[in-house]
Amino acid sequence: MGNVFEKINSEYYELTSAEKKVADYAVIHQQRTQFMSISELAEEAGVAEATISRFCRRLGYKGYSAFKLAIANATAGRAELPLRESKLLPADSVQEMARKVYDTDLEAMTQTLELIHPDAIRRAADMLMSAGRVLCMGQGGSMILAQECAHLFSTIQMNFTAVLDSHLQAIAASQLTPGDVVIYFSYSGSTKELLKNLRIIRERKARILLVTRFPKSPGASFADIVLQCGSREGPLQSGSVAARVAQLYLMDVLFHEVCRRDPEGCRARKEMVAEVLSDKHI
Numbered sequence: 001m002g003n004v005f006e007k008i009n010s011e012y013y014e015l016t017s018a019e020k021k022v023a024d025y026a027v028i029h030q031q032r033t034q035f036m037s038i039s040e041l042a043e044e045a046g047v048a049e050a051t052i053s054r055f056c057r058r059l060g061y062k063g064y065s066a067f068k069l070a071i072a073n074a075t076a077g078r079a080e081l082p083l084r085e086s087k088l089l090p091a092d093s094v095q096e097m098a099r100k101v102y103d104t105d106l107e108a109m110t111q112t113l114e115l116i117h118p119d120a121i122r123r124a125a126d127m128l129m130s131a132g133r134v135l136c137m138g139q140g141g142s143m144i145l146a147q148e149c150a151h152l153f154s155t156i157q158m159n160f161t162a163v164l165d166s167h168l169q170a171i172a173a174s175q176l177t178p179g180d181v182v183i184y185f186s187y188s189g190s191t192k193e194l195l196k197n198l199r200i201i202r203e204r205k206a207r208i209l210l211v212t213r214f215p216k217s218p219g220a221s222f223a224d225i226v227l228q229c230g231s232r233e234g235p236l237q238s239g240s241v242a243a244r245v246a247q248l249y250l251m252d253v254l255f256h257e258v259c260r261r262d263p264e265g266c267r268a269r270k271e272m273v274a275e276v277l278s279d280k281h282i
Contacts, residue, residue: 111230131180169193
């Protein structure tokens with residue numbers, strides 16, 4: 001059946017608004033949920049018991065008991081971290097605050113590691129190795145990730161470019177060819193600008209690599225390959241550092257997979273870059 005939280009993330013955009021309340025509660029309160037009765041969960045999530053039953057069946061479980069068992073299996077062996085208080089409080093010392101931020105960022109990477117599909121990483125590396133041009137795009141905070149991705153890969157391949165302005169993105173997308181690739185960063189995978197650009201890219205028959213939290217989001221339907229990041233982000237946490245850490249970790253994994261395809265060539269190009277940049281230092 002796979003990890004229950006991976007299944008929740010995969011199905012999230014297919015859920016009703018009431019079912020999303022159950023999903024949100026279960027993901028945020030993983031340890032508590034496995035010990036709650038269906039009536040207790042219904043009260044905490046603010047939904048009817050029938051909604052929880054439908055939610056469990058939608059995920060492929062026979063009933064609520066099977067769902068709780070799946071949560072117990074998914075959290076086994078890593079119960080210590082979720083049990084620690086992670087909410088930042090005004091009374092926290094700097095050390096306490098720093099520890100909670102560390103836990104959050106570490107958990108984002110742990111979730112991402114569990115969501116990595118080796119075949120997707122391999123296919124993405126093949127796609128980048130065979131690409132003519134590789135454009136890195138995103139909106140808002142995701143633009144920063146696009147820049148970082150282009151900067152990282154430019155140390156081994158010179159065909160990576162970050163396109164940041166939304167108008168320039170549309171212009172660049174309209175001139176793509178079937179041999180080109182676009183790496184698009186979007187945590188939600190469901191912004192209007194993203195969907196507009198993806199339609200243009202698809203019309204030009206260029207290939208799309210989408211980095212997102214939700215593999216069944218509207219944007220994912222346009223992508224050739226979806227790389228799923230971890231990190232739960234609430235409505236008041238838009239652009240959280242934890243979410244960016246998760247996506248950067250994914251890019252680092254992909255970067256090293258590309259380097260493994262041509263270790264000697266990548267090493268030589270890194271040395272050239274290092275030599276040129278050495279003159280920039282005092």
